[in-house]
Amino acid sequence: MFFPRKLVVTLLGTCPWHRCHRRHAAEIARLSVREALASLEESRKDIKIQGWVRSVRSQKDVLFLHVNDGSSLESLQIVSEPNLKGSALSFGSSVEVVGTLVKSPHKKQSVELKASDIRVLGACDSYEFPFKLKERHPPDYARQYPHLRCRTNTFSSLLRVRSEATAAIHRFFQSNGYVHIHTPIITSNDCEGAGELFQVEATNWDSAAGDKSGFFDVPAYLTVSGQLHLEVMSGGFTRVFTFGPTFRAENSQSRRHLAEFYMVEAEVSFTESLEDIMQVMEDLFKSTTTALLSRCPEEMDFFNRYVSPGQKDRLEQLLKQRFMIMSYTEAIDVLQNSRDAFRYKPQWGCDLQTEHEKYLVKHCGNIPLFVTNYPYDLKPFYTRDNEDGPQHTVAAVDLLVPGIGELFGGSLREERLDILQSRLDGLGLNETYQWYLEIRKFGSVPHGGFGMGFERYLQCILGIDNIKDVIPFPRFPHSCLL
Incomplete structure (x- = not known):
């Protein structure tokens, strides 16, 4: 059946499922890495962070990521269970992480994000990526890659x-x-x-x-x-x-x-x-x-x-x-x-x-x-x-x-x-x-x-x-x- 565009919008706006979905999405606060690191609350649930992976460290019972979105020099540490790790998750990948912001037990950061969901938005071939993890690249080398x-x-x-x-x-x-x-x-x-x-x-x-x-x-x-x-x-x-x-x-x-x-x-x-x-x-x-x-x-x-x-x-x-x-x-x-x-x-x-x-x-x-x-x-x-x-x-x-x-x-x-x-x-x-x-x-x-x-x-x-x-x-x- 054909519906005029205005009618379709009205139907979506009155749909109970749609209202619920919008309410749930609104409950997830999207923070920049800088905002997350500056958070003074002991615990914040349903936090969303979007950025690029700066490091990946996988252990038997836990997965550690460091994610940065360009808002801060310091990256935010993400802690999750290993089963959340996607096959495309690597250094340089773009990700969206949802979880709870908690106080970190480590001295190097005040808070960390305990992840409940990690979604890879854009995979990165870390072997071909011109900038390597933990390497300091000289300016004349970096200048060759103005796009990166x-x-x-x-x-x-x-x-x-x-x-x-x-x-x-x-x-x-x-x-x-x-x-x-x-x-x-x-x-x-x-x-x-x-x-x-x-x-x-x-x-x-x-x-x-x-x-x-x-x-x-x-x-x-x-x-x-x-x-x-x-x-x-x-x-x-x-x-x-x-x-x-x-x-x-x-x-x-x-x-x-x-x-x-x-x-x-x-x-x-x-x-x-x-x-x-x-x-x-x-x-x-x-x-x-x-x-x-x-x-x-x-x-x-x-x-x-x-x-x-x-x-x-x-x-x-x-x-x-x-x-x-x-x-x-x-x-x-x-x-x-x-x-x-x-x-x-x-x-x-x-x-x-x-x-x-x-x-x-x-x-x-x-x-x-x-x-x-x-x-x-x-x-x-x-x-x-x-x-x-x-x-x-x-x-x-x-x-x-x-x-x-x-x-x-x-x-x-x-x-x-x-x-x-x-x-x-x-x-x-x-x-x-x-x-x-x-x-x-x-x-x-x-x-x-x-x-x-x-x-x-x-x-x-x-x-x-x-x-x-x-x-x-x-x-x-x-x-x-x-």
Whole structure:
């Protein structure tokens, strides 16, 4: 007999068996591993845990499993009778376990789950699985398996820290009155002016539409920075920020560079002080790091123990210090007076290299260092001219941190229309940035901002050597797995 769909739903909803089944299902509380481990009750019946098997140990009268669902560094121990063991139950299998949460007699865990039912949801061939039980796999090995490395303790810990750092950054800005702006990923502007761009083209657009001008009618690129779009918004809001992917077509295989990475960027209106921008940088760094030490203690301890010994103590000491400040000119003097043999000779007017940046931070006692007032010709057109005579500098700042070098870059923006127009004329960019001149023309205010490389920040606080190991799916020259 044919029943209209609405009638079928009504019949199911009134069926006594269906109501009973729903009531029974509702009585089984599904907990994450983290929630189960944090449970303070002596005993909880009908608990459901879903996750992946980290170890299997079968004895004559008892079966021990350790299951993790990615919510915690620690796994939950499952205790059951051997007859519950399925033939597909092995290291790496996904399972659903129902049972009673009880106090554990062992010192290594506070609770364990006494299983009444174990269901294998997805079998795993543990012999072919690339990550082996109780083995510590080096980062370059794990990097070959971006689709599986989230199962390892190191990378799952990293992803939890990354998630919490993202939330902490948003909390910092929102609690300080910033408006979150979604800046575009596809843009017609080259913010940095370095030409290291990925051009965007529509597949078969010409042949399909017969239009030779391209999809957007103008050249379009993947963004290298959201700064210029934030500057537009700073014409209507006093504080704005963005946090999203950015792209650089740099042919680099270094441990600090990626083709796709995440940037935290902010813009502050009504400020004529570079120190104001530096203070926001320092506060953001310290606030986020303090949040991670507080909210991710197990993960931070894990990296402190196995990845970068002593890192936690270094971070705690760093948070107690005021960041140092040094002008670019002073930095060059320090480098030129150094006894170290640099690969690149430090000279006034030349950009600081990574080796220079690391030396300067070490020279300051491994305390983060603001380097200010760079030469005019080193920084992009939007940086405010200091108009300071023969050396001619701009109000730009980089924050250098231990082990990494440059982490933040910022500046006051040139809000004076005549000076900005003159500089764009000299670069032949007046027509391209006519819109940028207009936002100075119609009610501009003194303002400034900065950008922070999110992956470099994670490298810095966790002591991770290679930037490819702090992002889920690294993109770099000759590599785009998945």
